[in-house]
Amino acid sequence: MTFSPLTAVAELIHLAAGDYHVSISPVGASLATLTHRGRELVLPGEGDPPRPLFRGAVLAPWPNRIADGRYTFRGRRYQVPVNELDRQCALHGLVAWTGWTPVSAESDRLSLMTTIHPQPGYPHRVQVHTEYVLDGDRGLTIVVTGRNLSQATAPWGVSIHPYIVAGPGPVDDWTLHLDAAEVLEVEPERLLPRGRRPVDGTGFDFRQPRRIGAAAIDHAFTGIGFDGSGFAVATLTSGDRSGGTGGVRMTWDTRCRWVQVHTTDLPGDPHHRSGLALEPMTCPPDAFNSGDGLIALPPGRQDTTTWRIEALT
Secondary structure, eight states: OOOOTTSOTTSOEEEEETTEEEEEETBTTEEEEEEETTEESBOOOOSSSOOGGGTTOEEBSOOSEEETTEEEETTEEEEOOOOBTTTTEEESBSSTTSBOEEEEEETTEEEEEEEEOOBTTBOOOEEEEEEEEEETTTEEEEEEEEEEOSSSOEEEOOEEOOEEOOSSSOGGGOEEEEOEEEEEEEOTTTOOEEEEEEOTTSTTOOSSOEEOTTOOOEEEEEEEOOOTTSEEEEEEEOSOGGGTOOEEEEEEETTOOEEEEEOOOOTTSTTTTSOEEEEEESSOTTHHHHOTTOEEEOTTOEEEEEEEEEEEO
């Protein structure tokens, strides 16, 4: 299968392997659907009309927020566009609404590319490459690589934005297992960082599998437990696995030492608490100001991050 640069950006591209089926939108290189034996593993986010809440998109060169869209890097101040007007923040980078070019595809894999061109607020040229690889046994692997084509070091952060679905019913009925020892406290109005705190004794402790219940979560977690091979795992299971509803496992590498978790609290919206956003990130909210986890990407160098989503059966 081949693609030309004229491929319509709203057209979904479909992959299949074993019992898995995937569709991907070149708008934001977004994961639009992922199913296993007909069961949805993520909330679907069609490419046209625009999918809500950045659903499934690649987030770069920063995930989450930059307060007021302003930051300082290497002694110089910058201003990027504010696109979260109610909180006056720059949210989720510069490529989520970009039309990516499919550069290669087979029945079970797809490679897309876009370039962040120098612009006010981000005067760097960074080529971003996303690869989706579908395996009948291991599910969907997502690999994002940023390569700095500029003559100066560029600030860099990345994440993906799937809304995981464990089974029927709302988030309240699902059980989350996330080995994270700390949570980032945030201002309630703007969701900007106040400071880390241990999860011990709080409603944010999911180091042992625990039902989410009525908890409203839109927080970043860290202190992630990685295994000997350098990967972390989160699982989301439905309330009744005996009915064959299963669950979902998400895996990521050590580049992501933060995970944003959001219970999709949208009162009055049909998608209210219908999926759990799990966003393993290379850096926390407002990292362009704090420097926490921020990658300084030298000229000519690249940075690669890997995630995987698979069904629990």
